Amino acid sequence: MTEPPYTIQQAAAQTGLSVHTLRYYEDAGILPGIRRNGSGHRCYDEQDLGWIRWLKMLRNSGMSIEMIREFVQLSQQGNDSIEARCQILDAHRQKIRATISELEGYLHLLDQKLLFYRGLEDG
Amino acid sequence: MTEPPYTIQQAAAQTGLSVHTLRYYEDAGILPGIRRNGSGHRCYDEQDLGWIRWLKMLRNSGMSIEMIREFVQLSQQGNDSIEARCQILDAHRQKIRATISELEGYLHLLDQKLLFYRGLEDG
DNA sequence: GTATCAATTAGAGTGCACTCGAAGTCAAGG
DNA sequence: CCTTGACTTCGAGTGCACTCTAATTGATAC
Known part of the structure; x- marks a missing residue:
């Protein structure tokens, strides 16, 4: 409050x-x-x-x-800089997207490794 | 070669x-x-x-x-530790998933901010 | 009026993951 | 032989983003 x-x-x-x-x-x-x-x-x-x-x-x-x-x-610097600001944010957005794809790739690799390990356990 | x-x-x-x-x-x-x-x-x-x-x-x-x-x-430590290793990898997988969701949320916020800025530019 | 508490400042310290430098060894090439 | 270049070890330095300390000031509580 x-x-x-x-x-x-x-x-x-x-x-x-x-x-x-x-x-x-x-x-x-x-x-x-x-x-x-x-x-x-x-x-x-x-x-x-x-x-x-x-x-x-x-x-x-x-x-x-x-x-x-x-x-x-x-x-x-006021409104004249809006375009420049958008460029920074856009670049950052792309960077985040790239990071997400990268992480998704790693997720796949981890899944494979886990499958492999769990196969070892069972056999 | x-x-x-x-x-x-x-x-x-x-x-x-x-x-x-x-x-x-x-x-x-x-x-x-x-x-x-x-x-x-x-x-x-x-x-x-x-x-x-x-x-x-x-x-x-x-x-x-x-x-x-x-x-x-x-x-x-050999095969006895496979379960423990799987737990580490599983935890890491969860962490990566969480990071991805977090980043996706940020992507939305960035999109909104960009919409806002581009609105300012036009009007 | 004095103890307590939150705030101020400048500057030093921390943790992580490298990254580099100095000093030395060793094998191959001219 | 002597230089070159890749390797060794140990230990110090770097960069980022905090994180903390010490000394001090100032307002509130009793």
Whole structure:
């Protein structure tokens, strides 16, 4: 039942990242625009949490901090950079697709190995 | 047109791993039984190359060196360990399946984001 | 007013999987 | 003989993405 603005602890709890990681992301330049309260403490609103979740998705899907930084820098350049941003996302999508195919291939190999082992057990 | 036994260079060339990595894998205990020639040099036969390719698959599909080491140790214990080995492979298969589903979810999110951006561009 | 607690910063440490370098050995070629 | 080149070992270095520590500040609770 908490509501914005959130402390860094609360933001961490709501996004599943650690407090350390939130600060690290800010330092790394992929989490810009976090405001501070009168005491200099970070405070996060819903939009920030949304961006953090988006970051989390990009990281989990294998995009490097470096590439995300590029994407963020483009985002800060306004609407002229939308095409460039789409290219990054498109490339990433292709990379994910390739990873999925690769993994599916490995699944087949594993199945074969398992069949082989289970054959050994029975005979 | 080379044929066994292979030097470490040749084994590296044939498997796509580096010479360094082949030695590292041996030290790490996941590439046992590599014989040496009169000069103490490693020599690899087809079976070794097969195992190296299998290792490569396990690594590429996200199995840790640590887990592979466990698997190798079981392999060296003879046929009694087949069930345990199957369990490891089965768990890994599940992990790969989970990863694939996760990635497919991310693909959807990316598609949505791209639709959103392309909407911005047009209007 | 002082203890507690959450926050701040800069910078160092961690874990994984390589990756490389230095120093030395050894066999074949000119 | 001496150079070249591939090999050896041991141990240190790299890159990424965190992850943690230490020292400090500042607000709230009693």
